[in-house]
Amino acid sequence: MEQQRLKSRAEIPEATKWRLEDIFSSNDQWEKEFAHVEKLLGEGGKFEGHLADNSDTLIACFEWMDDLSLRIEEIYSYARMRRDEDNRMANYQALTERAGALAVKVSSAASFVVPELLAMSEGRLEEFRATAPKLEHYNHALEDIMRKKEHILSSTEEKLLAQVGELAEAPGAIFSMANNADxxxxxxxxxxxxxxxxxxxxxxxxxxxxxxxxxxxxxxxxxxxxxxxxxxxxxxxxxxxxxxxxxxxxxxxxxxxxxxxxxxxxxxxxxxxxxxxxxxxxxxxxxxxxxxxxxxxxxxxxxxxxxxxxxPETTMTITYEDAKNMVLEGLRPLGRDYTQILEEGFHKKWIDVYENEGKTSGAYSWGTYRSHPYVLLNHQDTLDSMFTLAHEMGHSLHTFFSNRAQPHLYAGYxxxxxxxxxxxxxxxxxxxxxxxxxxxxxxxxxxxxxxxxxxxxxxxxxxxxxxxxxxxxxxxxxxxxxxxxxxxxxxxxxxxxxxxxxxxxxxxxxxxxxxxxxxxxxxxxxxxxxxxxxxxxxxxxxxxxxxxxxxxxxxxxxxxxxxxxxxxxxxxxxxxxxxxxxxxxxxxxxxxxxxxxxxx
Structure with missing residues (x-):
């Protein structure tokens, strides 16, 4: 009998692939954003050592950090999801490596902020909060930083830890490549x-x-x-x-x-x-x-x-179309707003459905604050795969509702x-x-x-x-x-x-x-x-x-x-x-x- 084999990425129907162009329309646009973030890194110098000067400087620094975070999220997510389509693609392996290295630089560039905040007198910070209404937006984030005071190191040590971050990710990266690509x-x-x-x-x-x-x-x-x-x-x-x-x-x-x-x-x-x-x-x-x-x-x-x-005699064969309908029916108790967003996800290419050669195994939900969520599946026409769809769309709608209601700072649950x-x-x-x-x-x-x-x-x-x-x-x-x-x-x-x-x-x-x-x-x-x-x-x-x-x-x-x-x-x-x-x-x-x- 003829041996069944995994399809290549090119053989998968376009309608069942996600549309990552909703994050970056092309690799060239990704490169431009990558270069822009590299330039933004240098702006940290004007804040370092000056966070206690006045509330305007502190707020401007927070806004710079949030902008950097939003942009590196898009850069890394796009590169990694492209790589996940086929882990053997050297160009997307390279993009993911570069994105990871840039993320470490972003972390390192902002590593002075928390130590400086912790070094600031509580009276000074309270004065800022009392006179600058814009700082109210950062109350929970500041509370979270201050409670970890004993676990935050000096600015120099924090920079060193941030730079070690790339090495710390090596075991997981090696496992992923060996397990998925090789x-x-x-x-x-x-x-x-x-x-x-x-x-x-x-x-x-x-x-x-x-x-x-x-x-x-x-x-x-x-x-x-x-x-x-x-x-x-x-x-x-x-x-x-x-x-x-x-x-x-x-x-x-x-x-x-x-x-x-x-x-x-x-x-x-x-x-x-x-x-x-x-x-x-x-x-x-x-x-x-x-x-x-x-x-x-x-x-x-x-x-x-x-x-x-x-x-065993009741083994159910559930196509992807059947799975979508079953999930939609089961989630009707959550109300019309919820199910309308769910249908949007089904119809607007949020989901990468089928397994192909080199594709990352398993399933996940991901995405960025300014894009819609994304779901990676390896659908197999089973009841289990139907529940996987329900599961991952649960993550995605959690992300959707959170992004819709919260500023970027608090959107990630x-x-x-x-x-x-x-x-x-x-x-x-x-x-x-x-x-x-x-x-x-x-x-x-x-x-x-x-x-x-x-x-x-x-x-x-x-x-x-x-x-x-x-x-x-x-x-x-x-x-x-x-x-x-x-x-x-x-x-x-x-x-x-x-x-x-x-x-x-x-x-x-x-x-x-x-x-x-x-x-x-x-x-x-x-x-x-x-x-x-x-x-x-x-x-x-x-x-x-x-x-x-x-x-x-x-x-x-x-x-x-x-x-x-x-x-x-x-x-x-x-x-x-x-x-x-x-x-x-x-x-x-x-x-x-x-x-x-x-x-x-």
């Missing part, structure tokens, strides 16, 4: 006996195959490929962790995790409470694993059997709340499907999928979070991270989270090697907290209607105008207690029981 997987046979090239994009599709042999082949082929460079992956991840630890020590934090959490002003107890609460509900996770083993009629449940739908909008969309779409589905087999299939969202977003991401905390502790305590001990730590966590009813195939111990989020440390726990907050919002929207929608849209529109914990609290969700996580996991327990009844 790594190729062998071909395997699909259910029809066709030879198909395994890719990161179609891996999960293979893992959902009704044939265990296909799942096993995909699983073993993927990890054997990563195994060939296991020591390289370990060295790269180790370097990334050392970078995290270096920055935490340089900024006088007790640990890398506390340095990371402080950016959102999230107490460490929120992180630890998440792990503890999830551990409370691990018996429910193990119950779900037992149900999976029984429903699949397997004598042995392997790690490659974790993703396959429990109800913090990562802690970033996953709320995306997972709320998934929850509402799922609730719509569960409400409309009458066929018990399809209903069981959907409940299984919903359980998988809980497993993947709360249990799995919390396991990742626990792994990150453990491996950072090893380095902070003077230990070394090798492929062997990374794999041992990861394997042991899988044993705790999945229980005794699943066989821990040796390959799973290497899964850490392929997770890109580990290069953005202490990020993944926010998927779990965000999912929990999203379930709380979804229940309120479906139960209360318009008042809850109004609170939610206000939350989406708030950007980073306050600390994320406070924004959620104002909207009715208190993440400083274990209640949202516990309530979400009680929904999980109820779904397990419901599925047990359907399958009895």
């Amino acid at each position: 790594l190729r997987f062998p071909s395997i046979e699909n259910e029809l006996g066709q030879t198909v090239e395994l890719t990161k994009g179609n891996y999960i599709q293979f893992m959902e195959s009704p044939k265990q042999g296909v799942r096993q082949a995909a699983f073993e082929t993927l990890y054997r490929t990563y195994e060939k460079q296991r020591n390289t992956w370990a060295a790269t991840l180790n370097a990334s962790i050392k970078s995290d630890v270096f920055y935490a020590k340089a900024r006088n934090y007790p640990s890398a995790i506390e340095a990371s959490l402080d950016d959102d002003r999230v107490p460490l107890k929120v992180y630890d409470s998440l792990v503890d609460t999830v551990h409370e509900f691990l018996p429910q996770m193990h119950r779900y694993v037992q149900l999976r083993k029984k429903a699949l009629r397997l004598n042995e449940l392997h790690m490659y059997d974790i993703y396959v739908p429990i109800i 913090k990562i802690f709340v970033a996953e709320v909008a995306s997972t709320l969309n998934e929850a509402l779409v799922m609730e719509d499907l569960l409400d409309k589905t009458k066929d018990p087999k399809i209903l069981a299939y959907l409940i299984n999928h919903y359980l998988e969202q809980f497993r993947g977003t709360i249990f799995r991401q919390t396991m990742f979070a626990e792994f990150e905390k453990k491996i950072h502790s090893v380095v902070e305590e003077g230990g070394a991270l090798t492929a062997d001990n990374l794999s041992e730590i990861y394997r042991d966590l899988n044993a705790v989270y999945y229980g005794t009813d699943v066989i821990l195939d040796p390959e799973i111990a290497l899964e850490w090697a392929r997770i890109p989020h580990f290069y953005n440390a202490f990020y993944v726990y926010k998927y779990a907290t965000g999912f929990s907050a999203a379930i709380a919002f979804a229940r309120a929207i479906l139960d209360e209607g318009e008042p809850a929608v109004a609170r939610y849209i206000e939350f989406l529109s708030s950007g980073s105008s306050d600390y994320p914990i406070e924004l959620l609290r104002k909207a009715g969700v208190n993440m400083e207690t274990p209640i949202p996580v516990r309530n979400a996991l009680q929904v999980f327990a109820g779904l397990v029981e419901r599925l047990e009844t359907l399958l009895a």
Whole structure:
């Protein structure tokens, strides 16, 4: 049989590609803006050493910084998204490298500002704020700077740290290029006996195959490929962790995790409470694993059997057009304003839909303040891909509402709340499907999928979070991270989270090697907290209607105008207690029981 292959970028229909020309009409325009930013860098000299002179100078400096930030955001986003279209394109590799280097220069050029503000007497700053109404715009930003006083270094040291920034990004950049541009997987046979090239994009599709042999082949082929460079992956991840630890020590934090959490002003107890609460509900996770083993009629449940739908005969094929319609229907409870913007995103080339050779794997939402948001997908005509569309458009509409309501300074929302909008969309779409589905087999299939969202977003991401905390502790305590001990730590966590009813195939111990989020440390726990907050919002929207929608849209529109914990609290969700996580996991327990009844 003829082997299926990935299409080249040129073979992808134009209608399913995003339109990055909405940021820069051409590479030449990008070059002009690049040159303009290089000139703007020099203007910092007239502010350095003079911020305490008068309020006009301080305001002018803030406006210069904001202008620089807005422009470098566009320069970097355009270059990186162009590169993501096909990572093998040398010209866009070069543009991304140049944009990254320029971003470091921007950071370095403005690195004097925070130390100077901290050196200014509180009386002088208060005098400025009392006499210059324009400074009111910067109140929250100034408060955020002043609270970090003990972690800000001298102007010279801040410049040095800013210049080191490019080196600190190297492990993530090396991983990305190796993982996306250089790594190729062998071909395997699909259910029809066709030879198909395994890719990161179609891996999960293979893992959902009704044939265990296909799942096993995909699983073993993927990890054997990563195994060939296991020591390289370990060295790269180790370097990334050392970078995290270096920055935490340089900024006088007790640990890398506390340095990371402080950016959102999230107490460490929120992180630890998440792990503890999830551990409370691990018996429910193990119950779900037992149900999976029984429903699949397997004598042995392997790690490659974790993703396959429990109800294989109801496998749903969902085209991209179908996916858009399902998402739109599911999100109607959010109101006409929301769904009109959603439709605009579908029709005005916000989205890059299909996988092609060299394209970055996975999915994300990005964009700039002056452009509309963008979404990168690798759509596979599956239910999972439909939910990915809902998820990423949640991010994009969060960005849209925030950009519309907030000035650039406060438009970018913090990562802690970033996953709320995306997972709320998934929850509402799922609730719509569960409400409309009458066929018990399809209903069981959907409940299984919903359980998988809980497993993947709360249990799995919390396991990742626990792994990150453990491996950072090893380095902070003077230990070394090798492929062997990374794999041992990861394997042991899988044993705790999945229980005794699943066989821990040796390959799973290497899964850490392929997770890109580990290069953005202490990020993944926010998927779990965000999912929990999203379930709380979804229940309120479906139960209360318009008042809850109004609170939610206000939350989406708030950007980073306050600390994320406070924004959620104002909207009715208190993440400083274990209640949202516990309530979400009680929904999980109820779904397990419901599925047990359907399958009895």
